[in-house]
Structure formats: structure tokens, C-alpha cells
Amino acid sequence: MKLSRRTTIGATIATASILALVATGCSSSTGNNSAKPDTKTKITLTLATFNNFGYDDALLAEYHQLHPNITVVQNKAATSDAAETNLFTKLAAGSGLGDIEAVDGDWMPKVKQYATKFENLAAADNKGRFSAWKTAGGTASGKEIGLGTDIGPEAICYRADLFKKAGLPTDPAEVATLLSGDWDKYYAVGAQFAAKNTGAAWFDAAGATFQGLANQYANFFEKDDGSIVATTNPDVKAAFYSVLAASKTESSHLQEWSADWSKGMAKGAWATMLCPPWMLGSIQQNSPKVTDWQVADVFPNGGGNWGGSYLLVPSQGKHLAEAKQLVDWITAPAQQLKAFAVGGNFPSQVATYTSPDLLNATNKFFNNAPTGKIFVNRAKAFTFKPFKGIQYGAIMTVVQNGLTRVESGKQGVDASWAQVVSEIKALG
Secondary structure (H helix, E strand, C coil): CCCCHHHCCCCCCCCHHHHHHHHHCCCCCCCCCCCCCCCCCCEEEEEEEECCCCCCHHHHHHHHHHCCCEEEEEEEECCHHHHHHHHHHHHHHCCCCCCEEEEEHHHHHHHHHHHHHECCCCCHHHCCCECHHHHHHCEECCEECEEECECCECEEEEEHHHHHHCCCCCCHHHHHHHHCCCHHHHHHHHHHHHHCCCCCEEECCHHHHHHHHHCCCCCCCECCCCCECCCCCHHHHHHHHHHHHHHHHHECCCCCCCHHHHHHHHHCCEEEEEECHHHHHHHHHHCCCCCCEEEECCCCCCCCECCCEEEECECCCCCHHHHHHHHHHHCCHHHHHHHHHHHCCCECEHHHHHCHHHHCCCECCCCCECHHHHHHHHHHHCCCCCCCCCCHHHHHHHHHHHHHHHHCCCCCHHHHHHHHHHHHHHCC
């Protein structure tokens, strides 16, 4: 099972102040690449994305106003899996890709193997825009083939009504203090919650919890040279066993993204869940009548990041200079704030993190939680990029499947781990 941040459509999570900001401030750039864009010939640029990047018609129309000779057509794939398949199929064919292609961070390592087939997007005006780890994620063979769109700094979303029922604090600041610490602390509070027999679980699924933990290690599954250590790294096995140990009494055992998981969210099947910004939209979409969701500015063991993508320009395109100019513009601070206002895509541009408009953004559905400030804090708490090689996605799928087998009662922990080890070794 692939856990992709793009499987749901994010709801608007910013206040109107963000729209006011981007209309009047945060000037954007039009690119500074060596080849000069054509400003007279009528051309169409295809922008290939998936699900919801926050690039609405108004944003694309704004670009057309700035560049009257350019029409941008967005081709939106339904899922990241579909977009990934399309990218590699047409990359191999040598034609058929969009002028600009969106790439999920988890499959960016595979894309980097074909760095020569993409344009260098580094320019004077976008230098230093992103945090070091985000820039590194889009860099290969000495060139910046991808400019960052969003990131997924993690917080904890929780049901205040269920906390109250269990006799736990309900105020977000108090919950942040309660959960401050490592994963053992998170599980320990979960054990306290479970002992109160509220009828709800502590967290949604072992898979989601494991993924949040895995993203906090520099070399969890692979070394920097790409060699696989998932079966020998004691941290992987320890995480697998510890999350399943907690799962016995603390998990809802509902596979994430399944229909039962969506229904469970609406029914209050669990009290907490790992929460990057894009998850807010999923929660609101799946539990629209719930009035007790809150967001706590905390995450086990410090900072974490789940999700985030890049925009790339395939060298097979016919309008390279114009495509690079558009990528430079649409990933600039002003446009990232607009995407945040439309779809909840949290900016990867560090310049936005000091904006009062972003810091003051709130979310009405989450009881006016100061989501802008919370996720700026969560973004600052994440300071490195876990290494993800070409086998990362395949390994994570194997491990997730192993966790699901145990949670669904199809296999014991030891047998499932043995199968995980065998399947990972078979990857080569």
C-alpha cells in the first residue's frame, strides 16, 4: 500500500488575510534563466500535476495577464500513482510529457536517475528560497532539476471531546505539553487514554504512525550510497514491533485511506492522528459535522515531514525557457501563499514564514486553530531530509503491508516481520 499525500483533496485552511497579502505584497519573480523566453509568439504550456496543488484558474489567469502570449493548461492526474506511471512511461518514450511535470518527493529519487533529461532550474532569483533539505531533494548531478512546491510539517490533530471523556487536557497548549517527548511518551499517553474505555482508539492506524516515525531518521531504510539496510538497521525492527505493541490497545485498526477509515473518522473512532497541513482537508472532508477537532503544536520526538512535491521541466519540451520562467514564478513566495489559501498546500518558501499574514492564518473548522503559526513552528522543527533512494517507496510498501497484516489479524508480529525481511531482500 502506498501512502501518498495526494490521495485527498485539501480544503482551504487559510484566512482571507492571505489573499490580501498575495494581492498586494510578496513580489514574485519572472525567472532569470539564461535562455530568454519568447514574449511575442502565442504558445501553450502544459502543466502536469495530480490531485490538488492549489493552482486554480485564477492563479493561471493571473500568469496569462502577466504574459499575454502564454496560455497555461493544467493536466491534473487523479492520483500520484497515475502521474508517476505517466512520467516514467513518456520519459522512456522520449516524448509526450508536459512542459512542466509535478513530481512527488517520495519518487523524486527515481527521477534523479534521469537528471540529464531535465532542465537546470537554478537561477539567481530563486537561490536560497528553500531550506537546505528541500533544495537537496530537487538536486541531482550538480543541477537543480526540481523547484519545491509544498512541504508537510507534522503536528498532532485530536478530538477534544474524546480527550475530555478520558479526563485528559483539552486546551491545545496543554495537549502540546502533555504530548511533548518521544514516541514512547505518545504511546504512554495513549495507554492512559485506552484505560478509560471511551469507546475510541488513541490513533488511527499503525501504518500512518510508523511512517511519521520513519521520516525522522537520516538513513532508516537505505544508506546514502543507496544500499539497503532496512533488514539490518535495528531501528526499523524496533519501530515495527513498538508500533504494533501499542496498536493492540491504541489503534483503530482501520487501514488508512480505506472507506472504513473515512467512516471511522466521522464516527470518532480515534482520538489523535499525525497531521501534516494537507491532512486538515481530509479530516474536514471526512468528518464535516464534527465540531471538536483541534490541532496541537507538537510532534513526537521533535519535527517531522510527510509530503511535498517539486516541479520539473523535461528537456524534451518545445518551450524550455518559457516553462522554466513559469516554474520560477509559480513556486515563488506570493504564489505559494495563494496555493496555500486555495488548497492548504503549506509553502516550502522560507521567506513566507515571517509573514504576519501567514502567521495569523486560522482554521475555522478546527475551532479557529492558528494553523499558520503552528505549521511554521512545525516546519522550523524539521531541519534535515531523510535519505530516500530508488527503493524507498518499494520498501515502505513492504513494511506497510506487514503492519496491515498484523492489524487485520491475518498474521502474527513475528511471522509478518519475517515476511517483511524476505520481501525486502528480494528487492535486490
